[in-house]
Amino acid sequence: MSDWSAIEALPQTRLTELFEADPERLGRFSLDLAGIHFDWSKTHLTPELVTAFAALATSRDLAARRDALFAGEHVNVTEDRPVTHTHERGEGAAEIVAVARGYHDRMRQLVDAIEAGAFGPVSHILHVGIGGSALGPHLLVDALGREAGRYDVAIVSNVDGMALEDVFGDFDPAATLLLVASKTFTTTETLMNADSVIAWMTEAGVEDPYGRVVALTAQPDKAVEWGVDETRVLPFNEGVGGRYSFWSSIGFPAALALGWDRFEEMLEGAAEVDRHFRLAALHENAPALAAFADLYYTQVRHAETRAPFAYDERLRLLPSYLQQLEMESNGKGVTVDGQPLGRPSAAITWGGVGTDAQHAVFQLLHQGTHLVPVEFIAVIEPGDTLPEEHHRALLNNAFAQGAALMKGKQADDPARSYSGDRPSSTLLLDQLDARTLGALIAFYEHRVFVNGVILQINSFDQFGVELGKEMAKAAEKGGGDFDPSTTDLMKRAFG
Template sequence: MAYQGSLTSVQAWQDLQQHHQDIRDQHMRDWFAKDPQRFERFHVEAAGLTLDYSKNRINQHTVQLLLELAQQRGLPGAIRNLFQGEHVNRSEDRPALHTALRNFSEREILVNDVNIMPEVRHTVHRMEEFCWKIRRNQWRGYDNRPFTDVVSIGIGGSFLGPKLASSALKPYWDSGLNIHYLANIDGSHITEILKRLDPATTLFIVQSKSFGTQETLKNATACRRWFLDNGGSEQDLSRHFTAVSANVQKATEFGIAEENIFPMWDWVGGRYSLWSAMGLPLALAIGIDNFRDLLRGAYAMDEHFRTAPLAENMPVIMALLGLWYVNFFGVNSHAILPYDHYLRSLPAHLQQLDMESNGKSITLDGNQVDYHTGPIIWGGVGTNGQHAFHQLLHQGTHFSPCDFIVPMCSHNPIDNFHAMLVSNCLSQSQALLQGKSEQEAIEELIASGMSKAEALVLAPQKVIPGNRPSNTLYFPKATPHTVGSLIALYEHKVAAQGMLWGVNSFDQWGVELGKQLGNRVLSALEGETIADDIDGSTNGLIRAFHKMQQQL
């Protein structure tokens, strides 16, 4: 049984502590020099992706001990529980069955003894019919013109996942529709979107499980008012507004026809909702067949995660490597570095996926952890980062493991652009591994024409320690299938880490307090009195808001 007792009490943890002492000062450059087969030994393929994890501070014994830790923590059983619909989200007493949304097998998946697969498949069929009507101009706006723009109104998982997939699959947009994502509760954001649109040719999709999320409902209400103030009527709302929500009553009260409301289930967390009808904007852009290919890619990774032995299991390997650095090297961050313009939104999506899932300090048993859990996730796209934050990666006082993510072929082959892009990706991971010694720096400077005396002064500035770990994930091209498997890979990696750490990766109570306090602060900002029980700093900021508002 997983999660029994403290992680630090299992034998493998003790063995890993000693092993870390034994190898922590060894350099990966020496390991590669001694073992020409290191790449072959430390890489794995799954669902159209290949992971090279040879540039990590591990040897065969490290891997063996990490796998023993996974066994002693009951990871295989925890994975089975996830797929079988056990209530792994204990604090909310729910299963976490986002995998059911992309289940192409004949397996039944039960929630409260009811097979949910017929409803899941019926929803995809409804999405198909909806997309067909919009994309074929069978469903038009109030003046009978076809839709030109779709505005997705959501936040968090109903925004980040679909936005990532939409940008990742831009080469597959074939409908002529412009897709816009509205999330932030910021007048500037909504203004910049709406000022480019014609209400008669704009379709809005309100995406909120509760139909009560503050930011989403506020933005939806503003869009509704804009629509009515610019030519639309109350009778036209049902032609221009649809919803994805579990709260049918609130959605219909808003003016959305019940037949245009797509379901959302409590066994799907927001950050996993891309695969549901929350992916409707994406399906409108790329078509339902490509959307199904996205689901098939995720399903292929699901099956790999569910059935592959731990030693060959890509999400498990990545989870164990992350644990190795967080818990034994004291690392507190992890960089996501996609070398593909279309994958530029991946770091933002993975920030939510990882940090909302495993940013926890209480175990499933209700105990305070005595070890670190989820790292800070950050990153950026392509060579842009090399001229910005890569300096810290190479010479900073902290090291941050990196995931380099690169398609080997481009959708837009121009000259030798893609070869240059891939060369930068590979050379960055090589530089993190290899580094540059002071002697190498001195010899390089003298070879460039500098005197030995000058070289001795400058060389320390050019020393790069190397021995900084990275993974390289590569695949032929960013297709719906590979993008689906890539996103699912990280979902399972994060879940596996949560299982190992013994935390609930499927709740997010930490976001609730800010919401609760936000309502009180909003009342103070909109009123004239300051609450006595609000802290002095917040009260000072509220007074500053009042003063500056009055000055405008």
């Protein structure tokens, strides 16, 4: 059988018993790729489950869908366009890769021009965007830019004016470069923030504030219409989705902050995972194995959430990044054919940073009634220069938490008992650098893709974000047909 019933019919065995029954379990369910060690041995995956999931993936044409993705075919069926983020990394149809390289060359030339003083003195980079136009660049700069020392970088997404005012208090408007990131260049929040930055520069006496703007967009004509000189517009391919976009010109703040060489290293790390995803058999394919575990817990064990925990302060923004990547991609209720999905879609992604989270949410993970698959992300090489015991304690906590979730502990006092048999996976990076971070994010992207293919949904549209935005625009114009509660809230807020 190759449908869900073959998977649901397999026995459910405790994790400790799986280890006892198979001395080779660790080797079967771990692999090394691009400087990252992946360990799924403390999940409930078995050879039989992997075989059944591989059969289901075959029946869903995973290989053909994967080939279509890289070939630049219109796999985003609801918007009738290709999905080209892998082409930004040099992997895919040659003609699309060539266009992406041309856009990257333009990025590099602008990086060189800024460094050479073409924009005058620049010590601050203020990037405004929202969603994928902010989360990805913010993750990159926060994770890798702490020691770069090239520019002060602030990334603002929230339309709440306090977010901008915090930056205004720290930045010199005469030495600030404004990056405006919007795929359509119509995003309300982004353009409102950009207008406010221009006003701040103007009030401070900056002679030509629009001359200190770089636009990052798939609609260059709209950026020029807004006021950006065409030589300072960095386009990217329309097939690059927002949450998949920091490989394109949306990643420009990272290219500035980290330097072009590191930006290219990030692309190559991702490309290494692209090649692995294309070529490796499913039973030793990192994105596929991770997706099989995801689907097992959502579809068979009825887990509604999953929780990644970054045991490295430099990756503190990773859980937030993954929330959008996973939930916006696969939080759908219909199939690619427009039919009701009829089963759970993506899990709710949440998480945090270790060891802080241990003292906040791990109580529920160990003893609560919810089954929550946990993912630990850690780095062998420390990012700090403090005594070694800091990093040893950090890593030992991560490893011990996974062991405790699996093993549990029985006690005469029920309040002090741990049921165990709670799953976790571990992603252990040799070091956190541009290559491994690029590889890590590409792994998550392809994992999302496999989940979507097997669930038969389109992972590349996001119409669910539109309705609330439409209603907010109507409210701004004084219109809209709102319920009594919403109408009352508006009256209380605005009079």
